[in-house]
Amino acid sequence: MFPGSQSMMTRLSRDFFPPHVVTFVSDRSADFKLSKSSNPLTKPQGAFLTKQLGFRLPEVLTVRQVHGNKILVAARGAARKSVSMEAADGILTDRPNLALAVRTADCLSVFIYDPRNEVVGLIHAGWRGTQQQIARRAVTLMRAHWDSRPRDLRVAFGPAIRSCCYQVASPFLEHFPRETVKRKQGYFFDLPQANKNQLVEAGVDAANITDCGVCTRCEPECFSYRREGESAGRMISLMMLKGKGV
Numbered sequence: 001m002f003p004g005s006q007s008m009m010t011r012l013s014r015d016f017f018p019p020h021v022v023t024f025v026s027d028r029s030a031d032f033k034l035s036k037s038s039n040p041l042t043k044p045q046g047a048f049l050t051k052q053l054g055f056r057l058p059e060v061l062t063v064r065q066v067h068g069n070k071i072l073v074a075a076r077g078a079a080r081k082s083v084s085m086e087a088a089d090g091i092l093t094d095r096p097n098l099a100l101a102v103r104t105a106d107c108l109s110v111f112i113y114d115p116r117n118e119v120v121g122l123i124h125a126g127w128r129g130t131q132q133q134i135a136r137r138a139v140t141l142m143r144a145h146w147d148s149r150p151r152d153l154r155v156a157f158g159p160a161i162r163s164c165c166y167q168v169a170s171p172f173l174e175h176f177p178r179e180t181v182k183r184k185q186g187y188f189f190d191l192p193q194a195n196k197n198q199l200v201e202a203g204v205d206a207a208n209i210t211d212c213g214v215c216t217r218c219e220p221e222c223f224s225y226r227r228e229g230e231s232a233g234r235m236i237s238l239m240m241l242k243g244k245g246v
Helices: 006-016 043-053 127-131 134-146 191-201 225-231
Strands: 021-025 059-064 072-074 090-093 098-104 108-114 119-125 154-157 180-183 186-189 209-211 235-241
Touching (some): 021 043, 021 108, 043 235, 059 090, 098 108, 108 134, 108 191, 119 134, 191 209
Parallel strands (some): 059 098, 154 209
Antiparallel strands (some): 021 235, 090 119, 098 235, 108 119, 180 186
16 A cells, blocks of 8 residues: 555554554555445445455445535434435444445545544545535534544544645636645645534634545546546545554
């Protein structure tokens, strides 16, 4: 795995998140494009993850990403979601051994952990979802469902396209005036910074937010839609509260 991917998230599990909070980001060693079936993972994808993680994921909950701000809540005691993927761009849960999954190829994966209530969340944040304040919405939902305190939350950002490469049109200045800069080549947008700003505004301590700093377009071991277009594969981000029996 490349230096910014699995080893980065393994480091976060060891140094930033506690050992029972499993985090993982793949590289281009495997393509995690969502299959047309109702299964969250194909057999080769599942086998790849088992090898990388060192254990078989008991259950995986993923979504059909639509670049919005809808977030599923899979709380203990609630009715189980159907196998088919629901249209959404984030998932929150307090269920042990339920692996949350999102897929990216330039968009930002946002890992959220509430240590007081043992809740995790995983968000897919493209510019449209960011414009719709999806990260901030995750904090709001955690407060509503678990009485999470924003100051307690710990947040990590996975690989994503960065302001070095994310050239955009001038209307981004209206949407993201603080995070869009003009250079000789045009306008450039800082996607991770926009999400960080939203989280801080929601009450998350800036010191509790960490960013791997990997640019998917710069890093050849990442899939990047900007670099590869329609042929780009997808990386998977996973987060799970590891419980008994795993």
